[in-house]
Amino acid sequence: MEQRKWKGAGKMKIGVIGAGAIGLLYGGWLGKLHEVTLFPNTKAQAVELNEKGITVKDGASSFRTFVKADDTFSSLSSQDLVIVAVKQYDLPAVTTVLKNEDGGVPVLFLQNGMGHLVLLEELPQKTILVGTVEHGASRLDGTTVKHNGHGKTNIAVYRGKWDESVHLHTDAFPFTVQPDYELMLLRKCFANAVINPLTAVLKAKNGELVKNPHYARVFRAVFEELAALFPKLSREKMWEEVTGICKNTCENESSMLKDVKKGARTEIDAILGYMLETAARQNSQVPLASALYEMVKGMEDKG
Incomplete structure (x- = not known):
């Protein structure tokens, strides 16, 4: 089937697979301009979204966007663009659905890490986009997200x-x-690998990694250990980037810390696991990163 074409400024039909924090955030904002359909993983949430829409709390203000919701994926092939906003460990179930869908509908994947790239090779879609998200978001309930x-x-x-x-x-x-x-x-994967596991283990907000001198020394040591694996990345620019993220989101908790607090599965395999696999291919020793990985995995097992 031919790929869809649209006029640049026209209203689109956008499907969002996943109705967690990121799915609700994108559904809420994109629904201001486009016709959005969310594909949650439960019928109960689909019913709630169809009744209430999405509420985005943004600082002292908030807005509500009315969307459609479909837990059966029956309307997936009628979209102009599909955005996949699930965690990386939930992707296999989504790609199983996408393999049976219209190959002419472009799909945008918004996952942390890089482990999902191997799954994309198996898909029939003619156009596949990947993305990185710089927004912070927390799901408050099935229809409400805090930006x-x-x-x-x-x-x-x-x-x-x-x-x-x-x-x-x-x-x-x-x-x-x-x-x-x-x-x-x-x-993005590098920044997440340096920041998220440390905040999860230390139970610290992002800003504490640069404000607390003891944390800051460990933070720098982890950075240097991982930076040695990727000579194509500028150390100076990446150091500015990771410290800038910590300063700009100083009061935020990383998604990994939030997952640990909830006793939920983390994305440690998709993020730091990718770094460890790279180190293994290079026969490089990364003891700090390895220790952080085992600690986070241990907290997952405890949860």
Whole structure:
């Protein structure tokens, strides 16, 4: 089937698979401009979303967006764009669905880490995009999300073609097209690998990694250990980036810390696991990263 084409400024039909914090955030914001359908994993949440829409709490203000919700995936093939907003460990179930869908509908994957790239090879979609999310969000209930911090969505073409004139966003919720998907994902994965496991183990907010001198020394040591694995990344620029994230989100808790607190499964395998696999391929020793990985996995087992 031919790939869909739209006018750049036209209203689109956008499907969002996953109705956690990121799915609700994107559904709420994109629903201001487009016709959005959410695909949650339970019928109960679908009923609630159809009745109440999505409420986005943004600082002292909030807004509500009415959306459609479909827990059966029956309307997936009628979308102009599908955004996959589930955690990486939930992707196998989603890709099973996508394998049976219209290959002409572009799909955008918004996962942390880089382990999901191998799954994308098996999909029939002609255009596949990958993205990184700079927003902070917390799901408060099945229809409400708190927008903890504003950023942007970086997207890049993994396969096929993407018309950069396609208007997805508002100024308050921007999308930026990047030229190199691998470098884009690696930068985000690296930052997450340095910040998230430490905050999870220390039970610390992001800003404490640079404010507390004892934490800061460990933070720098983990950074240097992982930076040695990726000579294509500029150490100076990446150090500015990871410390900048900590300062700009100083009062935020990382998603990994939130998962540990809830006793939920974390994305440690997708994030730090990728770094350990890279180290193993290079026969490099990364004792600090390895210790952090085992500690987070131990907290998962305890939960």
